[in-house]
Amino acid sequence: MKSKPQGDHLQTSCKECVFSVYENDTQTGCSANRLDILKDDVVEAYDDDKKFYVIDSFCNFFRPPKWNGGEPDIDRAVDENQPRFSIAIYIDGLTKSLSQKTLNSISKITYNKDRVRFIISQMMNSPTEEKQIGTSMYNSIKSMGFKASQVVTVFTDDMRDHDTFKESAMGYISKICPGDTIPESFFERVDASLNEDRKRAVVFSMENISAVSFMVFRMSYNNYKNYDRFEEELKKEASKSSMMINFT
Numbered sequence: 282m283k284s285k286p287q288g289d290h291l292q293t294s295c296k297e298c299v300f301s302v303y304e305n306d307t308q309t310g311c312s313a314n315r316l317d318i319l320k321d322d323v324v325e326a327y328d329d330d331k332k333f334y335v336i337d338s339f340c341n342f343f344r345p346p347k348w349n350g351g352e353p354d355i356d357r358a359v360d361e362n363q364p365r366f367s368i369a370i371y372i373d374g375l376t377k378s379l380s381q382k383t384l385n386s387i388s389k390i391t392y393n394k395d396r397v398r399f400i401i402s403q404m405m406n407s408p409t410e411e412k413q414i415g416t417s418m419y420n421s422i423k424s425m426g427f428k429a430s431q432v433v434t435v436f437t438d439d440m441r442d443h444d445t446f447k448e449s450a451m452g453y454i455s456k457i458c459p460g461d462t463i464p465e466s467f468f469e470r471v472d473a474s475l476n477e478d479r480k481r482a483v484v485f486s487m488e489n490i491s492a493v494s495f496m497v498f499r500m501s502y503n504n505y506k507n508y509d510r511f512e513e514e515l516k517k518e519a520s521k522s523s524m525m526i527n528f529t
Contacts (some may be wrong), residue, residue, distance in 0.1 A: 293340040293473040294326070299353045302340060309373060309469060310331040312353050313342045319481075339481045339494060339524060351487040362395075364472055365452030367443045369400040369433075372407065380418045381462035388425055392468035396452075398428040402445040406440065442508040446498065453485070453492035456508050463486050470528050480526060484512075484519045487528040491516070 284300050289506040295301045295316075296307060302310040310316060310400040315336070316336065322337040340462065341362050349357060390397065398423045399512065401415045415432065422430050431448075435441045445453050457463070467487045474480045493512060519525035 291336070293336040293343050293345075294333065295335065295340075295381070296326075296328075296331055297326070297350055298342075298346045299332065299346060299348055300355075300358075301337065303331070309453070313355050313358065313427055315340055318505070321442075332367050333412075338522070339483050339497070340412050341475065341481065343496065352367075360366045361451060362385075362476060363396065364468070364475060365396045365402060365450050366392075366468060367398045367400070367446065367449040367472075368463070369402050369454065369456050369479055370415075370461075371402045371445075371456060372411050372418075373439075375411045375414050375418075375459040380414050383457070383462060384418060384421050384459050386462035387422060387427075389465045390468065391465065392455070392472070394426040397427055397429075397468065398449070398497045399427050400445055401430075401432040402441065402442070403432065403434055405434055405436045414496065439506065442511075443501065447494070449495050452495055454495050454498055455490055455492050456512070457490060461489050463490055464528075467492075467528070482519065482524050482526040484516055484525040485528065486516075486525065 287338040290353050295311065298311075300311050300315070302312055305503055311334075316334060319336050319338070319340060324335050324337055326333055326335045328372045328400060344353075387399070400417075401419045403412055403415050407415075419430060419432050433445050435444045442456075464487050467485075467490060470487070471492055474482065474485065485492045485496045491512060493515060497515065498511070502508070502511050502516070505514065516525055
């Protein structure tokens with residue numbers, strides 16, 4: 282292992298992870314065995330407080346200090362790693378026909394509905410008709426069994442992305458527009474890629490939808506303050522480091 286300065290936001294620091302094992306101020310291991318599994322990507326790092334490891338890619342076992350009351354629980358992490366998705370539908374320009382096109386694709390989704398959450402994102406000053414169609418869309422999605430879905434109304438445009446996604450759980454987030462469709466097998470393919478093929482991508486794309494790691498969003502969005510720009514730049518960087526997967 283080599284020492285390497287931090288800075289690449291696609292790295293995963295072990296410093297604050299609940300699975301990190303320390304002797305005094307020096308990390309000696311990982312109780313989830315990720316240092317052995319990801320050994321080719323492990324580098325040494327340090328700061329004024331501790332010596333620790335950094336995964337020179339994305340580690341989906343990273344859990345912050347407050348997770349599970351600070352207690353490492355491998356079984357719970359494995360369960361959580363069955364990916365969850367938050368899909369935000371920004372209703373700007375929404376019409377009944379565009380709504381129905383998106384709803385038709387949602388109705389064909391066979392992935393575990395408890396792990397998929399839809400968010401209707403609207404501005405407070407959105408046209409009344411758009412809001413009405415958005416509410417109808419929300420009711421249709423709920424009737425399909427996506428219980429965790431919600432409508433988010435935002436007052437200022439600069440806070441829209443933050444407020445839309447702020448309650449998303451660890452997992453993957455997507456932004457779609459009226460009329461966009463979700464491929465029927467998209468979620469299953471992401472799941473298989475992560476948990477069967479053991480890929481460590483932070484972006485998955487298929488047709489006109491992309492799923493982005495929420496952890497990366499939380500760490501990096503403030504550098505951009507705009508979801509579309511954030512996703513565009515992340516895709517560029519992830520493609521260079523083989524951290525983006527395109528399904529055909």
